Amino acid sequence: MDALKRKVMEDGVVIDERILKVDGFLNHQIDAGLMYEIGEVFHSQFQDQGITKILTIEASGIAPAIMVAHRFNVPCLFAKKAKPSTLNQGYYQTDVHSFTKNKTNSVIVSNEFLSDQDTVLIIDDFLANGEAALGLHRLAQQAGAKTAGVGILVEKSFQPGRARLEEAGLVVSSLCQVASLKGNKVTLLGDDQ
Amino acid sequence: MDALKRKVMEDGVVIDERILKVDGFLNHQIDAGLMYEIGEVFHSQFQDQGITKILTIEASGIAPAIMVAHRFNVPCLFAKKAKPSTLNQGYYQTDVHSFTKNKTNSVIVSNEFLSDQDTVLIIDDFLANGEAALGLHRLAQQAGAKTAGVGILVEKSFQPGRARLEEAGLVVSSLCQVASLKGNKVTLLGDDQ
Numbered sequence A, B: 001m002d003a004l005k006r007k008v009m010e011d012g013v014v015i016d017e018r019i020l021k022v023d024g025f026l027n028h029q030i031d032a033g034l035m036y037e038i039g040e041v042f043h044s045q046f047q048d049q050g051i052t053k054i055l056t057i058e059a060s061g062i063a064p065a066i067m068v069a070h071r072f073n074v075p076c077l078f079a080k081k082a083k084p085s086t087l088n089q090g091y092y093q094t095d096v097h098s099f100t101k102n103k104t105n106s107v108i109v110s111n112e113f114l115s116d117q118d119t120v121l122i123i124d125d126f127l128a129n130g131e132a133a134l135g136l137h138r139l140a141q142q143a144g145a146k147t148a149g150v151g152i153l154v155e156k157s158f159q160p161g162r163a164r165l166e167e168a169g170l171v172v173s174s175l176c177q178v179a180s181l182k183g184n185k186v187t188l189l190g191d192d193q
Helices: A002-011 A032-046 A062-072 A131-142 A161-167 B002-011 B032-046 B062-072 B131-143 B161-167
Strands: A053-057 A076-079 A091-098 A103-110 A119-127 A146-156 A172-180 B053-057 B076-079 B091-098 B103-110 B119-127 B146-156 B172-180
Touching (some): A002 A146, A002 A172, A032 A062, A032 B062, A062 B032, A076 A103, A091 A131, A119 A161, A131 A146, A161 A172, B002 B146, B032 B172, B062 B119, B076 B103, B103 B131, B131 B146, B131 B161
Parallel strands (some): A119 A146, A146 A172, B119 B146, B146 B172
Antiparallel strands (some): A091 A103, B091 B103
16 A cells, blocks of 8 residues: 555654554554545455454554444454453453563453454554464454454564464455565565565 | 434443443444544534644544544544653653542653644543543643643543633533433433433
């Protein structure tokens, strides 16, 4: 997706060979118009899949996911990183490790909002090691729901996330694929060919 | 706003006399169409105020705020509850106490994204004691930005939030005002008249 690729090239800040900071349009300040366009793109890709729910994880996944949900005219469901005091009934739970933050979070979805009648599209901001997307897929599986695919904004293609998701049988669509962050610059997949 | 009031009455779960759970359309599963309509309403109320940025706080504020930002065609900026490892430059910081969670969070906005050229509209899901909105207003003040107003989805009018915000000179617009949660039921302001 050209608009997103342009933003990544113009506004992305390379922190080191593994970390790309996109606080200017995604992870702190958010470009709402760009999120809207992203909703259009994922809708065009997955509109025939019978999607009933968009599934994401707080906090950075919410902005793109709500726009995708709006375009599909279905609810957006975000997994929580801590069990709220008000969640006393049943829930699905799995562990997700963040390599960036070096921390394992138990993520939770209430069983009120996900069932074997659902077909979910997983949306997340980044794909690196695939931990968050695989965790969301496990939550869907616990509910007996089908995962139609995984929609990612920025894929770090030099990390194993895509391979792990594909091994799990998931269809992955990434709007911007980063081949490398070496030499303090962003190289997109295809750019060096 | 009738659509939101209806949702609160139909889907809101009274936990106790102070806590209303709205996980069905706002705080866990999110009604994307309703968030879109909320963007329209706040835009119609604040469109003449020269808003340059929508300011909110993670995580539950993001969904309505991004829709408001989209309608205003301005960026959405969300304050973070923890300093990210990638935020090494200057930032504004203030403390926000959550009475529900009985926890004080230091909330942060990078000084890259807020300046004395900005006029912000603060958006949040709930108004109870006003801590989050006042904290966001302090962040705006630290940046020299103007706060045009505070847009709230659900106000608990039996708690002091609105009074505290108005004392601070802020214009408050709440789309649904809850007068009481007593007797295990939601009474909206005006309903008992």
